[in-house]
Amino acid sequence: MKYAVALAVALPSCLSIASLGHADEVIFDCAILSQSSTLAQSTDLTAPFAGTLIGNYDAITNPTGTRSLPGFFGGSGNNPIPYSASFAITGDIAARPIGTLTLGVDSEGLQIRVSGLAVDVLGGVPAVLPATVNINYQTFRTVQPSSLYPGGVTIPVPVGNATVTTFMATQTGKSVFGALVPQKGGAFTFTVAVPVVYTVAATALGQAVGDGAPVPGVLPLIGTLVEGSTTVTLAIDVAANESATQPIEADPFTGVELPLPTVIPTGSTANMLLSGDVTSITLASTLTGSLDIAGTRQPIPADLNGDWVVNAFDLSLLLSGWGSIGPGDINNDGIVSAADMSLLLDSWG
Numbered sequence: 001m002k003y004a005v006a007l008a009v010a011l012p013s014c015l016s017i018a019s020l021g022h023a024d025e026v027i028f029d030c031a032i033l034s035q036s037s038t039l040a041q042s043t044d045l046t047a048p049f050a051g052t053l054i055g056n057y058d059a060i061t062n063p064t065g066t067r068s069l070p071g072f073f074g075g076s077g078n079n080p081i082p083y084s085a086s087f088a089i090t091g092d093i094a095a096r097p098i099g100t101l102t103l104g105v106d107s108e109g110l111q112i113r114v115s116g117l118a119v120d121v122l123g124g125v126p127a128v129l130p131a132t133v134n135i136n137y138q139t140f141r142t143v144q145p146s147s148l149y150p151g152g153v154t155i156p157v158p159v160g161n162a163t164v165t166t167f168m169a170t171q172t173g174k175s176v177f178g179a180l181v182p183q184k185g186g187a188f189t190f191t192v193a194v195p196v197v198y199t200v201a202a203t204a205l206g207q208a209v210g211d212g213a214p215v216p217g218v219l220p221l222i223g224t225l226v227e228g229s230t231t232v233t234l235a236i237d238v239a240a241n242e243s244a245t246q247p248i249e250a251d252p253f254t255g256v257e258l259p260l261p262t263v264i265p266t267g268s269t270a271n272m273l274l275s276g277d278v279t280s281i282t283l284a285s286t287l288t289g290s291l292d293i294a295g296t297r298q299p300i301p302a303d304l305n306g307d308w309v310v311n312a313f314d315l316s317l318l319l320s321g322w323g324s325i326g327p328g329d330i331n332n333d334g335i336v337s338a339a340d341m342s343l344l345l346d347s348w349g
Contacts, residue, residue, distance in 0.1 A: 025106045025113070028232045028295030032099045032119065039121055039238065039289035041093040041167065043129065045202060047209050047248075049087070051276025052080035053135075053258065055142060066271045067143040083137035085276070087209050089162040089202055091129035095122050101171075103234075103295055105227055110180040112190050112225065117171035119219075121287065122164065131162035131204040133258065133274075142270040147262035157260060162204035169196045169219055169287075180225065188225045193218050198242065200283055205256050205274075215283050217242040223291075229308070234293040243284040252277040301330050302347040310347040318344055 055066035057078045067078040098120045104113035139151035171194050178192035197214035223236035256274040297308070304314040304327050318328030321336045328336040330343045 024108045025104045025111075026227070027298040028103045028105065029298055030101050030103050030232065030234070030293050030295030032097055033292040033294055034096045034098045034123055036292040037097055037290060039095050039097045039287055039291075041095065041121055042286040043089065043091060043093065043164070043167075043200075044284040045087075045089040045164075045200060045209065045281065047087045047278050047281045048085070049276040049278040050084045051082075051252070051274065053083055053137065053260075053272045053274050054078060054080045055144075056257070056271045056273050057144070064144060066145070068270075068272065069141045069143065071139055072141070072148065079140075080275075081137055081140045083135055083276075085133055085135040087162075087204055087278075088132045088134055088156075089129050089164070089204060089209065090132075093122070093127040093129070093164070093167075095125065095127065097121050097289075097291065098123050099169075101293070102298075103232060104175070105180075105225065105232060107180065107188070107227055110182070110188075112178045112180050112188075112192065113175050114178070114192050114194055114221070115171065115175040117169070117194050117196065117219070119169040121167040121169060127164040127167075128161045129164060131159050133157045133159050133205075142262070145262055145268040145270060147268065147270060148264040149260075150263065155263075157258070159205055159258070162202050162209065164200065164202045166199060166201035168199040169217075170199065170214075171196050172216070183224070186226070188227075190221075190223060190225060192221045194221060198283065198285065200281075205258070207253050207256060208250070209278070209281070213246045213248050213281065215242070215244045215246050217244065219287075221291075230297045232295040232297075234291070234295075236291040236293060238287055238289050238291060240287045241285075243282070245280055245282040247280045248278060250278050300347055302344040304328060304330075304344075310344060310349065314344060 055068040055078050057065035057067040068081050069075050070079050099118050101117040102115045134154050134156050136154040137151055140149050173195055176194050178190045180188040180190050182188055196219045197216050199214050202209045219240050221236050223234050226233045254275040258272045258274045260270045260272045262268040302310045304317040321328045326336050328340050330340040
């Protein structure tokens with residue numbers, strides 16, 4: 001336990017020794033060690049949408065293209081066909097995450113405080129996952145090729161790969177606290193449930209899937225902490241399951257190419273153009289893995305002699321430069337004054 005020190009200098013009359021107490025918390029700036037950290041991410045992202053699809057026929061630019069005709073017996077021309085559908089991006093990603101957080105450690109009070117957590121789950125490397133359009137349309141026919149598409153049945157249409165460009169977990173709120181449990185050898189174990197928002201951005205069929213709207217969740221951190229005089233290391237296990245639907249606001253899309261396999265008969269491909277509007281996105285994600293984290297103790301601005309404690313030595317340095325530019329100019333306003341004295345006393349001990 002730290003104790004206030006009797007000062008051999010005159011303090012302003014408005015202050016007392018009792019007002020100089022300060023929590024025994026040490027602050028560390030921490031970063032994820034990417035090369036020794038892993039996250040396995042199982043993602044199921046769906047974005048429902050609705051609109052029309054139409055053959056890519058054009059009398060001038062593409063006269064041999066596909067024409068779409070409504071109903072069992074068709075008609076003439078090239079007609080838009082109503083549909084409902086969803087983009088689906090599903091698969092597993094193995095990544096080496098990067099990120100930062102600020103850690104407060106009170107080893108005497110057996111308390112840990114986490115703030116500013118930001119984890120790039122992908123580690124800055126976009127991930128490629130298979131994409132499918134699950135589409136349900138009204139009955140229609142096509143010409144070039146000739147085929148019948150009976151309506152009312154949802155058909156999965158593989159559309160190649162989707163690229164997940166962003167997957168972030170960012171802490172919400174200022175701080176979250178957890179208990180430290182002492183272990184042999186001076187280490188501590190802890191569990192902290194960090195409230196976060198997940199932000200996901202992906203592209204499929206040349207279009208953005210969703211608008212990157214944040215999805216709220218909780219990231220549980222279970223691990224071991226070892227504190228040194230100026231450093232801290234953490235080994236954390238991550239296990240999180242989240243599922244949430246978020247409304248989005250995105251511009252409608254038009255003319256997206258959709259190669260649609262023929263139904264009756266099979267074996268060909270109708271070249272369709274898709275138009276529609278995405279209104280929401282559902283993200284179901286499971287994160288498992290381990291994080292190795294290293295931190296460096298934050299400098300204390302009022303620790304003028306660099307011994308990691310604010311005491312009479314620092315006060316003496318401040319007073320020696322009173323009224324001038326010197327090491328006691330804690331707030332960097334160009335002069336050592338009562339404002340700097342106040343900051344030093346706030347950090348006392």
